Amino acid sequence: xxxxxxxxxxxxxxxxxxxxxxxxxxxxxxxxxxxxxxxxxxxxxxxxxxxxxxxxxxxxxxxxxxxxxxxxxxxxxxxxxxxxxxxxxxxxxxxxxxxxxxxxxxxxxxxxxxxxxxxxxxxxxxx
Numbered sequence: 001x002x003x004x005x006x007x008x009x010x011x012x013x014x015x016x017x018x019x020x021x022x023x024x025x026x027x028x029x030x031x032x033x034x035x036x037x038x039x040x041x042x043x044x045x046x047x048x049x050x051x052x053x054x055x056x057x058x059x060x061x062x063x064x065x066x067x068x069x070x071x072x073x074x075x076x077x078x079x080x081x082x083x084x085x086x087x088x089x090x091x092x093x094x095x096x097x098x099x100x101x102x103x104x105x106x107x108x109x110x111x112x113x114x115x116x117x118x119x120x121x122x123x124x125x126x127x
């Protein structure tokens with residue numbers, strides 16, 4: 001489980017637009033992010049390693065974050081990684097070794113178009 005951390009993002013972090021789009025995180029959101037992170041970690045391995053009796057095994061994993069906000073939050077004067085960034089870390093850490101032939105995608109969405117665009121900037125890969 002990740003704790004609050006300062007993230008680096010080329011040409012976005014530190015900008016006024018970036019700082020203004022990051023909301024302060026509350027305890028309920030921290031609990032939600034931690035729960036989803038643990039849930040995804042457990043199911044990611046189960047789904048990708050499952051070998052069905054009939055048919056083909058799955059080709060990959062799609063994570064849909066329907067409440068992505070701007071992707072990061074403010075917490076104790078630092079940037080707190082949101083759900084999508086944490087899921088991406090799980091995917092990339094596993095895909096390089098155990099599941100190199102599998103693909104994964106992250107879909108981010110929020111009710112604000114600007115937040116959707118900001119959220120995508122924080123991911124390392126363009127999904």
